[in-house]
Amino acid sequence: MKYGICPISIAPMREEPGDKSEMVSQILYGEVCKVLEQRKKWSRIRLSNDDYEGWVDNKQYKEISEIDYTNLSSKKNIAFAKDPITTVTHADQTISSIIMGSQVSSAEFLGDSYSFNAITTPGAAENKSALIDDALLLLNTPYLWGGRSFMGIDCSGFTQLIYKLNGYFLSRDASDQAKHGEVLSFIEESDPGDLAFFDNSEGQITHVGMIMKDNYIIHAHGKVRIDRLDQTGIFNLDTSSHSHKLRMIKKIL
Known part of the structure; x- marks a missing residue:
């Protein structure tokens, strides 16, 4: 080897x-x-x-x-x-x-x-507010399939990077990241920094974003952006329509 x-x-x-x-x-x-x-x-x-x-x-x-x-x-x-x-x-x-x-x-x-x-990062951060602070540093970063940096990033690369900066090592793909943590039943049970996962018409998890306060979500979709989150999924504030269907919410830390 x-x-x-x-x-x-x-x-x-x-x-x-x-x-x-x-x-x-x-x-x-x-x-x-x-x-x-x-x-x-x-x-x-x-x-x-x-x-x-x-x-x-x-x-x-x-x-x-x-x-x-x-x-x-x-x-x-x-x-x-x-x-x-x-x-x-x-x-x-x-x-x-x-x-x-x-x-x-x-x-x-x-x-x-x-x-x-x-x-x-000696260990996973206890202050989850740091996750949102770090996520906002990447706001407007362009979307790039396979990307892991502020010059271009995909949805799971975005969440993986933010958690890594705070001492927790997520898997690379959204479908594998969904295996981490504890399932929550309702958005109201979540805290800023928890992750929301979304699936396609075949039931495959294809997207992930980070929950913010007051039912907002930050995620990489075209660019790193902030949209609304409800029980249906992500409501795109530019198109006034739902762009992703909610599958589950996970508490990672």
Whole structure:
């Protein structure tokens, strides 16, 4: 088994080994992975933080030892970049931009340094109001299938990132995130920061958003936006119609 770390700002994870293949997710700076299969130009990897699998360009990750992987993949006392965008300085004094959610506790291992304040997550946050504060930092971020950053994000990438910044590691896809936490029967039982899940006509969970106070919801749909939430689903304030059908509400923290 081989192991790797992402030394660049963002690397796309693709469904198949090729640049034209669909991007299913992204690896952020400092995140580590297991290399499940290696070919001449591409590798199939599994990310340590959510066990998500996909293909990455061999030029966009750096091989590390199993010991380093074990140390860097520990979910205790990991430091993440909190600002939407900031920089790290490499050993050769060149600079790279990195984004919110980058694992800057790996910077020293990569020979990099940074001068900003990062957030360290020793455990799941008890103050759920911080979830909404962080979510609002991504307001108006454009929607991007497979995206995990403020430059482009999908619905489950959005909720995963916000929870990660607060010490809780959600699965990557909405259908898997719905397996976390405790089911609530009514919207009125929820608190800001709880998650609402939505299904399609086949009953498959395809969308997730974060509940706010006063029956509002923040979610990634075209962009990260705020809409109304009722027992039917999401009521889009621009179109004055329901855009998503509510399936369940989950209390995660």
